[in-house]
Amino acid sequence: MKFTNRRRLTLSAAVLASAAMLSACAGGGSVAPAAQETKSGPVTIDVWGWNAETGKQIVDAFNAAQSDVKVNYVLQASNTATQTNFRNAMEAKSDVPCLVQGFAPLTTMVVNGWAQDITDAVKPTEDTYNDGAKAAAKVNDRYYGLPSGADGQFMIINKDTYDKFGVKVPTTWQEFVEAGKTFKAHGVDVTNLAGEDPSTLMNLAQQGGAEWFAIDGDKWKVNFTDKATLAAADIIQQLIDNDLVSNQTYKDRPALYAYFDSGKMASTTTQWWSLTGYKTNFPATSGHWEAVEIPQFSADKKATPGRSTPSFVPVGCENPEAVVKYADWLATPEGIQAGKNPKTGSVGLPSSLKDPSPYVKDIVPKGFFVDDTKAAEVMVEAQTATVGKFELGPNYDAWFPELQDQWGKAVAGQIKLSEALKNVQKFVASDLEKKGISFTAAS
C-alpha cells in the first residue's frame, strides 16, 4: 500500500488520537499475598490511616504503654489515597501494612482478596464490643475485620419550626410523613433528600430489617424488593409524591448549609460526627435544634440504622494477634483518652463499646442543642440500638452507582422507587452473572 504524505498524516492523527485514549486504560493483574518480615523483639506493625489529627498521637501513646508491639502509623492523605496506595502495595507485593483503616465495605475487601480471616485472633476478646460492632466485622460468620461500631442515626429537629406550626415530634415514619404534610402547608420541607445520595433508602431498609444480600451455602441470595425494603421505599415515595422534601445536593455545601439554617427545613437524620460542622455552619439556628430518636417503622420494635467500614488486616500480614492487641487497647479508657483532640479537647464516640455513655457528653457541641443532656441521652440510645450489619454483597462498587442513578430518577419523580429497586436488582444479577459469582435473585 502506497502512503502519500497526506495519508500518513491522516493515519498519524488517527493513531495519536486513539493512543491518547488507550494509554489511560490498561493494566490489571492479580494480588497475591506478600511475605512479612519476622523480627526478634517487639513485633513491629505498620498501620495505615488518614487520621491526621490524632492518628500519630494515639500510636505514640500505645507504644509507650507496652513493649510487645511497636506500631508505626503511616499517615495517608485521604480515603482515596489509601485505596490507591494500598492497591499498589498489594500489586507490588511489598510493604503491605498490617492494619488498614476501612476505605470500602468489608465484603469488597474479602472479594478482592485483601482482607484475611482473623477470627482466631479476634475471638478471645470479642466480648469487649457490642453486637452491632461484632456483626459489622464479619463476612459469612467469620471475622475479616476488626469489631467496628456503626454510628447510630438519630434525628435533629428545628424546635422553633416544630413549635411554630404545632407539629408533634414524629416517632414513626408514617407520622413523619404526616408531619411533612402539615409543614408543606406552610412552605416548609420536613427534610432533605439529596438526589445523588441514596443513603436514606439504605438506612431505612436496614432499620426495617432488609437483607439485600445474604449468604446461602455457596451462593448469594439477592433481594432488593423484600418486605422491609418496600416498606422503606413506600415511606420515601410518599415524601416524594406529596412534594414534602427538598433535593439540595451535598456538592454545593454552602447552599446546603444555608438552606438547613434557613428554618425552611424542619428535620434531618444525622450521626454524631456531623454535629460540629452543623454548629459551625448554622449561625442563625444554633441553639434551636433538638435531638430526638429516629422514627421507627412500628412503635413496638426499635432499631437504629448505621453502617461502618471496619479496619482490616491485609493478606500477607503475619501478625494479626499484634493488630488485635493494638485494636483492643484502643477500646480501653487509656486508648480512648489517647485520641483526645488537642484542639477541641474532646474524644470521638467509641461506638464499638457496649456502653459509650461516659464519653458522649464530650461530643455534644456547646450551644447547638436546646437541651444538651437530652441530646447526649438520644445519642447513647441510638448507639445501643444500632443494627450494625447491612450486607452489601460481593459487588457493591459496581451496583452502588446504579443505585445512585435509579435513586436520582426516583427522587426527581421520573420513576417510582419500587421500579428503581427492581432495576438495581436486575443490574446486580447481570453483574454477578458476568463475574461468575453464584447467586439466586428474588423474583
Add this chain to the structure above:
Amino acid sequence: MTAMTETAAKPGRSPRGSKTPRGNSGATDGPALRPRAGWRVKQDLKGASLSLPFLIGFGVFTLVPIAMALKESVFATKTSGLGFGKATSTFVGFENFAEALADTSFWAGMLRVFIYAIVVVPLGQLLSLAMALVLDGVRRRVAARFRIVLLLPYMVPGLVATMIWIYLYSPVVGPLGDFFQLFGLDVNFFSGNTVWSSIGNLAIWGGIGFNMLIMYGSLQSIPHEIFEAARIDGASELRIALDIKVPFLRGSLVLTSLLAIIGTLQIFSEPLLFRAVTPETITKDFTPAMMIFNQAFQVGNVNYATALSIVLGVVVGIVSAIIYRFTNRIES
C-alpha cells in the same frame, strides 16, 4: 534533502572544502563518496537522537499501554462461588468488542457527546476567532495584557474550574441566578434541561483562551504589506478580517478544531462533577469516558473497559481523520 542532492551532484567536493573528511586520499571521485556517506549517516543519527527522548516517552507511556490494553481487551476475568476465591482470566477473543458494539448505553453516550460537540465546538471556535481578530486589531501592548487574562481559564485545572462554576451556578449562593433575576428570568443551571448548556459554557470558558492564542499567533505571522495593499484598495477592516485574515488562519482553525473535537468526545470531569447536581440526568454512563471509568474502577471489569477504550479511540481517530481530509480538500 537539498544538501544531499547538491553533494550527490558534485561528488568530488567535500562540504568543508576541497579535502574529504579523512584527508585528501581520494584519487578518484568514486572512493571519495564513501567517507562522505559515513559522515552523513553520523549527522543523520545525531539529528535523529534529538527525537529519542520523545520516542522513549511515546514508547513507554503510549505504545506499551496500547499493547497492554489490546491484551486485556481479549480476556475476561471471572471468579466462582461466593466470589471470595482468586479470579481467573480466560481468553475470549473479540467477545468484549462484540459486546461493546452492541452496548446501547455506550452508543447513547457517544451520540450525546456528538450532539454536544456539534454545538459547542463551532461556538467555541467562533468566539476564539472573534477574540483573536479583536486582539489583532488593537495595539500590541493592550493585546499583551488581554492575552494573559484570556488565557487564565485555560490554566485552571478542569476539576477546579468545574467546582468554581458549580458555585457560580448555585441557585442559592451563586451570583448568576440573582443576575438573571434582575431581568425577570428564573434560570436553574442545575436542572436536567439546562445542564448541557451549563457544561458547554464551562467548556468554552476553559478552552477559548488556548484556541484564541493559537489563532492570534497565526495572525501575527501574516505579512502586514497585504493589509496595507488592501487598505489602499479601499477595503474596510471587516473585509480585511474576513477575506484576508480568516483564510490565512485555516491551518490554525483545523488544528484547534481537531483538538477541541478530540477533547469533547472524551469529556469526563465536567459531567462527573455535575452528576451530583442532576443525578436524574447525568447517569454513571452519561458519556463514553464516564462509562469506561465506571467499568474499570467501579464495576471492576478492566477487560471490558479496555475494549470500550479501544472502540472510543478508534471512533475519535476516524472522526479526526475525516475532519482532517475534509478540511484539506477544501484547502486544495
